Amino acid sequence: MTVPRITAVRLGGSSALPLLVLGPSLGTSARALWSAAAPTLAVWFEVLAWDLPGHGSNTAPTDPFDIADLATGVLEMIDDMLAERGEQGRSFAYAGVSVGGAVGLQLLLDAPRRVDSAVLVCTGAKIGDADAWHERAATVRASGTPAVLEGSAARWFAPGFLDREPGVGAALLHSLQDTDRESYARTCDALATFDVRSRLGEISTPVLAIAGAEDGPTPPASLEEIAVGVRHGSLTVLEDVAHLAPAEQPERVADLIVAHVRGEEPAAPSPTRDDVRAAGMAVRREVLGDAHVDRAVAGTTELTRDFQDFITEYAWGSVWTRPGLDRRSRSLITLTALVARGHHEELAMHVRAARTNGLTNVEIKELLLQTAIYCGVPDANTAFRIAQGVLDELDQENR
Numbered sequence: 485m486t487v488p489r490i491t492a493v494r495l496g497g498s499s500a501l502p503l504l505v506l507g508p509s510l511g512t513s514a515r516a517l518w519s520a521a522a523p524t525l526a527v528w529f530e531v532l533a534w535d536l537p538g539h540g541s542n543t544a545p546t547d548p549f550d551i552a553d554l555a556t557g558v559l560e561m562i563d564d565m566l567a568e569r570g571e572q573g574r575s576f577a578y579a580g581v582s583v584g585g586a587v588g589l590q591l592l593l594d595a596p597r598r599v600d601s602a603v604l605v606c607t608g609a610k611i612g613d614a615d616a617w618h619e620r621a622a623t624v625r626a627s628g629t630p631a632v633l634e635g636s637a638a639r640w641f642a643p644g645f646l647d648r649e650p651g652v653g654a655a656l657l658h659s660l661q662d663t664d665r666e667s668y669a670r671t672c673d674a675l676a677t678f679d680v681r682s683r684l685g686e687i688s689t690p691v692l693a694i695a696g697a698e699d700g701p702t703p704p705a706s707l708e709e710i711a712v713g714v715r716h717g718s719l720t721v722l723e724d725v726a727h728l729a730p731a732e733q734p735e736r737v738a739d740l741i742v743a744h745v746r747g748e749e750p751a752a753p754s755p756t757r758d759d760v761r762a763a764g765m766a767v768r769r770e771v772l773g774d775a776h777v778d779r780a781v782a783g784t785t786e787l788t789r790d791f792q793d794f795i796t797e798y799a800w801g802s803v804w805t806r807p808g809l810d811r812r813s814r815s816l817i818t819l820t821a822l823v824a825r826g827h828h829e830e831l832a833m834h835v836r837a838a839r840t841n842g843l844t845n846v847e848i849k850e851l852l853l854q855t856a857i858y859c860g861v862p863d864a865n866t867a868f869r870i871a872q873g874v875l876d877e878l879d880q881e882n883r
Contacts, residue, residue, distance in 0.1 A: 488549045490557040491542040492565055493533040495519065496526030499569060502600075503576040504529035504745065505562060507584020509606070509728060510671050511629065511636055511660035513540025517581065520652070520734035521741075528742050529577070532565065534558055536583070538667020540659060548670050551583070551678040555590035559598065577745040579603035581730060582702065583671060586611060586678050589710070592687045593680060603741045605694045606727050608706035609713065610679040617676035621669035628665045636660055642698040642726040652731055684713030691717045692744040694737065696725035718744075757797065764801025771804065771811065771837045811841040816851055823855040823867045831867060835874040845875055 493514040506518050514533035525531045535542035566572045575598050580588040585607025591599050623631050646653040691714045695707035704721050711717035720740060725732045769777050784792050815838035822831040848871055856864035
């Protein structure tokens, strides 16, 4: 075994910032895997990634190696870079995916004082089965990396990702196709012998383990084993993510890394438009009732469909869901606005909704009296007539 040559890939950030080192997954280049996350990371860190032997920018030939050899090579690469600035021995933060995560674990064991904090992504203290790794190594030695393209695509990405992000997927699969077959096979052999499960308790550096909920090679249980096994570990599971989380959810992964390394609580992920619409539809049904909403949905036409989506997302999903006011207060405000604007059809609907939201007949009466002063007696007169009809219907229904 010899220490392989590791090449550095600079992904941005000032040298005056703390150093963050990023590790790759088998078959990927550092740029293809981390480039989407790098701009966010470069705000806070000088970002230095590395390529495996025979991968990406690392074209140097190498003898057989194991994961400990890779970790030594990575540390030598970092020290060479730091020596250029007279900072050899400076500590750093580390984040790595799959085999890059395995190297991170080895660094935490072999050079614990050098690593301030670590984020281990879609990896394990032992990854896969030795026989399976040797079998894949033999396949690639015989037929090259194109022989594992289809299987890697299935393992790497959650269902639907390649349809949504074909450019990202293509870049990663091209990096696999361009990988040197012998170097790929030797990395498989290194993974076949890697197992530090019994040593996790030695690691005292803070560790965040990030799992993909759809990851087959390193499922959430694999990352949970790390989070539980080290002395100061935590686990985050990302939905709709398989094995290459920095490519599948780069902003979320970058935010998690920044928060962990800086010792902050990670920000909650922003809801998607689908999340907002779903929340809006739930509130709309709770306030207006299933029967009303079902009629509105059934009556949707090509002309009105976008408008129905608009009110569900913005009125119900973005305003009615806000925590600053309870639904009783929102009903009072809505009724007042509808009286003032003379929106009588909407007024009838929202008188019924106000009762659903807990307003009593007496409270509705007092509100309408208030509008007589500030909106006008004729407007309040019409509102009283409409409200009386709705409240009579509700009283009949409740008998």
